[in-house]
Amino acid sequence: MTKNKLNIIKLNIAIVLALICISCDVNKIDPKIKSHTNTKQTTQNFKNKSQGLKKNSNQESQDSGSSNQESQNLGNPSNQKSQDLKNYSNQSRDLGNPSNQESQKYRFLNKESQRFRFLHQESQKYEFLYQESQENGVSKLEKIGKILETEKKQEYAQIDNIATTQFDFLETFKLDSDDNISGDKRIQLKRIIYSSLNYDTNKIETLKEILEKLLKNYKHKNIAKEFIYDTSLGIQLNLDSRLEKITNKLLTLSQEESKQLLVNMKYDLKLKQRFAKTLNETIDAYNQNSQNIKTDDEKLANHMNENFKDFNSSLNPLYSTY
Numbered sequence: 049m050t051k052n053k054l055n056i057i058k059l060n061i062a063i064v065l066a067l068i069c070i071s072c073d074v075n076k077i078d079p080k081i082k083s084h085t086n087t088k089q090t091t092q093n094f095k096n097k098s099q100g101l102k103k104n105s106n107q108e109s110q111d112s113g114s115s116n117q118e119s120q121n122l123g124n125p126s127n128q129k130s131q132d133l134k135n136y137s138n139q140s141r142d143l144g145n146p147s148n149q150e151s152q153k154y155r156f157l158n159k160e161s162q163r164f165r166f167l168h169q170e171s172q173k174y175e176f177l178y179q180e181s182q183e184n185g186v187s188k189l190e191k192i193g194k195i196l197e198t199e200k201k202q203e204y205a206q207i208d209n210i211a212t213t214q215f216d217f218l219e220t221f222k223l224d225s226d227d228n229i230s231g232d233k234r235i236q237l238k239r240i241i242y243s244s245l246n247y248d249t250n251k252i253e254t255l256k257e258i259l260e261k262l263l264k265n266y267k268h269k270n271i272a273k274e275f276i277y278d279t280s281l282g283i284q285l286n287l288d289s290r291l292e293k294i295t296n297k298l299l300t301l302s303q304e305e306s307k308q309l310l311v312n313m314k315y316d317l318k319l320k321q322r323f324a325k326t327l328n329e330t331i332d333a334y335n336q337n338s339q340n341i342k343t344d345d346e347k348l349a350n351h352m353n354e355n356f357k358d359f360n361s362s363l364n365p366l367y368s369t370y
Contacts, residue, residue, distance in 0.1 A: 174317050177310075185306040186298060192313055193294035196287070203239040206247045210238075215249040217256040218242075223263065223273050233281060240284040244324035251331045258334060258352070261345050268349040275352060279359040283323055286316045286363060319362055326355050 174195070177188060210216045218238050222229075229237075245251040262272035290313045293301075301309065330351065334342050341348040 177314055185310045189294050189298055189306060189310055189313065193291060196291045203243050207235070207238050207242060210242060210247065213249060215252045217252070223269065223276065236284045236288065237276065237281055240280050240320070244327050254331050254334060258348065261348060262352065265345060268345070271349055271353050274360060275356055279323065279356050282363045283316065283320050287320065290316060319359065323359060330355060
């Protein structure tokens with residue numbers, strides 16, 4: 049009986065062990081079986097992972113391309129910094145471009161500054177005439193004489209320079225076929241007109257254009273004639289006449305005569321300065337086509353007449369005593 053129980057126990061243990069072994073083998077096989085039974089799902093997971101890898105790869109490729117593009121942009125003028133530099137370079141070039149609006153404005157203001165500086169310097173030359181001092185009339189006249197002689201030499205030198213260019217239009221300028229102005233008076237015309245324009249060849253050329261327009265119309269020809277002979281030449285003849293008296297007769301003049309000569313000289317010098325100012329303003333107005341004086345010959349004639357007619361009545365008689 050005891051022996052039978054032992055055998056039964058052993059058998060039960062063997063069965064249990066067998067079942068355990070069978071269970072272990074089944075578990076080992078199950079993952080494979082499970083894998084085969086879920087092939088569709090596994091394949092889909094693989095595709096998803098592959099697509100994910102592909103997307104990541106593409107993204108990395110794009111990022112790499114962007115990085116490469118940024119690297120290329122560092123040396124490429126089309127990038128922002130290079131474009132800014134390019135724009136700055138273009139702006140710098142525009143400063144010297146006459147067609148650029150800002151450049152034109154700058155150049156105009158610069159010319160205006162030069163003109164006012166020139167006129168101011170001219171007025172400063174004779175500032176001593178209007179200052180209270182212990183100097184008598186004779187001493188002041190001597191100073192004026194020295195200044196005018198120096199100016200005369202400078203004018204001749206500048207005229208010689210312009211004579212070598214194509215801008216010396218007064219050398220051959222004639223109001224009509226019967227105009228036979230003498231060589232000396234032609235030089236005097238050049239002295240006052242060219243010096244009033246500070247020997248600026250552009251302004252000289254513009255004045256030539258204005259006078260030629262006036263001469264085309266018979267009604268306007270007299271305006272050009274008055275400007276040339278009565279106004280321009282008249283002022284210069286008066287100044288040269290006073291200068292001759294200072295140079296050759298000053299020491300023989302009475303006190304009253306010296307005083308009158310000084311008064312006349314002050315007046316003529318101021319008239320010359322006003323003439324230069326008016327002439328420069330006329331040239332500027334013409335270039336800007338102010339009130340259409342460049343495009344309308346009638347308005348140009350009226351402008352010249354209105355601005356220069358007063359000079360003729362302002363001139364002291366050329367053959368006045370002093």
